[in-house]
Amino acid sequence: MTQKKIVIGNMKMNPVSVVEFERYLDMLGKEMKKNDFEKTELVICPPEVYLTKLVDEKISGVKSGVQDIFWEHQGAFTGEVSAAMVKSLGAGFCIVGHSERRKYFGENGEIISLKLKAILKSGLTAVLCIGESMEERKREQTSGVIKKQLKEAFDGIAPGRLEHIVVAYEPIWAVGTDKLPTSDEILEVKIIIKKSLAEMYPAKSIEKVRLLYGGSVKSNLVEQTCLDPAMDGVLVGRESLMPYEIVKIAKIIDGN
Numbered sequence: 494m495t496q497k498k499i500v501i502g503n504m505k506m507n508p509v510s511v512v513e514f515e516r517y518l519d520m521l522g523k524e525m526k527k528n529d530f531e532k533t534e535l536v537i538c539p540p541e542v543y544l545t546k547l548v549d550e551k552i553s554g555v556k557s558g559v560q561d562i563f564w565e566h567q568g569a570f571t572g573e574v575s576a577a578m579v580k581s582l583g584a585g586f587c588i589v590g591h592s593e594r595r596k597y598f599g600e601n602g603e604i605i606s607l608k609l610k611a612i613l614k615s616g617l618t619a620v621l622c623i624g625e626s627m628e629e630r631k632r633e634q635t636s637g638v639i640k641k642q643l644k645e646a647f648d649g650i651a652p653g654r655l656e657h658i659v660v661a662y663e664p665i666w667a668v669g670t671d672k673l674p675t676s677d678e679i680l681e682v683k684i685i686i687k688k689s690l691a692e693m694y695p696a697k698s699i700e701k702v703r704l705l706y707g708g709s710v711k712s713n714l715v716e717q718t719c720l721d722p723a724m725d726g727v728l729v730g731r732e733s734l735m736p737y738e739i740v741k742i743a744k745i746i747d748g749n
């Protein structure tokens with residue numbers, strides 16, 4: 494069975510009130526009533542405080558996820574939330590390794606690997622973000638950076654777990670900027686990711702890892718960022734704050 498395509502909305506730290514989030518859910522529900530995806534999963538990752546609202550809304554065709562977890566299961570870790578807690582609320586996905594977490598919260602390869610393991614152990618699907626900076630790209634270090642990030646994250650992960658990992662290629666310079674790589678540049682990185690995984694795992698298990706593109710995705714850019722380089726879906730930031738837009742993106746991908 495071929496795996497479904499996947500469109501993930503990363504709402505980041507938005508919106509700022511529960512009232513606005515309820516309005517968002519209302520609009521999303523209306524958009525989804527008009528659409529029925531066959532080959533595509535739509536996942537929304539709101540701030541954790543709104544997760545229950547999303548789960549309880551039970552919008553047909555919409556799955557839920559979070560943007561981060563702490564790697565320990567439970568205990569004296571003030572302010573933190575574990576993957577098991579999120580799973581128990583009904584979430585199915587968790588983003589890990591996002592460039593904003595690497596930048597603002599000092600998350601390195603070791604931390605990302607711990608979080609990835611905790612996510613998989615809890616039964617959630619992990620959405621691992623990797624990507625190079627513009628400086629690294631200019632210095633032709635993209636391949637090395639991607640390889641290193643994958644090696645660090647996948648350290649100690651058994652092949653049987655791979656079907657629960659989605660890898661999102663998010664060039665740091667394309668996140669939140671409106672700058673975009675060409676389809677060929679995305680395709681080149683897709684090949685680098687496949688080759689790096691092939692150095693670690695048997696071919697059969699690698700097939701199960703879905704590869705997404707993320708960074709300034711909009712509905713009119715789905716062809717360039719997803720369809721042309723034959724990615725398995727997209728990770729969407731800003732545009733996911735507009736239900737009409739994220740559903741439109743999923744619709745385009747589902748129809749291809």
Ligand code: PGA
Pocket residue numbers: 503663667668669670671707708709710728729730731732
């Ligand atoms: P963007 O964010 O779509 O706003 O560029 C993407 C992301 O951070 O996942």
